[in-house]
Amino acid sequence: MSSKLIAPSVLAADFGNLQRDLEMINKSEADWFHIDIMDGVFVPNISYGMPILKAITKHAKKTIDVHLMIVDPDRYIKEFAELGSDILTVHYEACTHLHRTIQAIKAEGMKAGVALNPHTNVDLLKDTIKDIDLVLIMSVNPGFGGQSFIENTYNKVKQLKTIIENAGAKTLIEVDGGVTDKNAAKLTKAGADVLVAGSYVFKASNQIETIKGLKEIANS
Ligand code: DX5
Ligand code: ZN
Secondary structure, rough: OOEEEEEHHHHHHHHHHHHHHHHHHHHOOOOOEEEEEEEEOOOOOOOOOHHHHHHHHHOOOOOEEEEEOOOOOOHHHHHHHHHHOOEEEEEEHHHHHHHHHHHHHOOOOEEEEEOOOOOOOOOOOOOOOHHHHHHEEEEEEEEEOOOOOOHHHHHHHHHEEEEEEOOOOOEEEEEEEEOOOHHHHHHHOOOOOOEEEEEEOOOOOOOOHHHHHHHHHHHO
């Protein structure tokens, strides 16, 4: 039975045919919908916000994994819960009081995730790891789909896995950015539990088969 999860990134979908692309994910072997919210301040790009998330949650029948690339995310925690987010991930670099933010996310009934930029050391999460449901390791600099995978990610995943095991925590490790069939197996062997894939899935001519193949590789 497969245990490694695939989360297609809706950022790479065709927004003129959003419902069609969401139904494709529903039908596929994908496990989660990965939703990237960018504010043009924390990252140099603006993606989409509440109205689009509302449209997505209306059709999406799997776990809604929201990745916030915004400053001061505490302002919107309640609203993201009301819109149907199952997992809410904030960036370590965007939170002054990370522990408080994690508690606030959980108080709204969501799983709490923390994302790390490529330059942020995993050791910084040692003191909070038991409170965190998911750590998202960015394998590109956040802000855009279609970038090249940063090779140091494997080391970070291994280091984080050790921290999680030493703490006796159940935290999941998610990797986001430049994931393809070329790095998926090495990532899951290093300790990754969830792989986000945007361009690799949506640029494929057969997206359902591509997701199936990626899941097989991730679980090989
Ligand atoms: C980048 C986003 C990613 C992005 C991944 O800032 O967090 O989720 O959509 O896209 P690919 O898989 O194309 O790198
Ligand atoms: Zn993302």
